[in-house]
Amino acid sequence: MLDVDPVAAEATxxxxxxxxxxxxxxxxxxxxxxPAVGHVEKYGTGYREVLVNWSPTI
Numbered sequence: 001m002l003d004v005d006p007v008a009a010e011a012t013x014x015x016x017x018x019x020x021x022x023x024x025x026x027x028x029x030x031x032x033x034x035p036a037v038g039h040v041e042k043y044g045t046g047y048r049e050v051l052v053n054w055s056p057t058i
Contacts, residue, residue: 017047026052 003009
């Protein structure tokens with residue numbers, strides 16, 4: 001709704017998500033549960049976030 005050019009916005013998001021997947025870059029999200037980090041992976045025709053499990057022993 002807030003994108004001025006929705007087609008370009010989707011293309012940009014997919015480009016960023018593809019980079020996150022290819023380079024296995026950790027992402028941080030304030031709305032994620034503690035420890036608030038995870039990575040993005042391909043899921044069907046889209047993407048999904050896989051959160052990192054937290055362990056106090058590492």
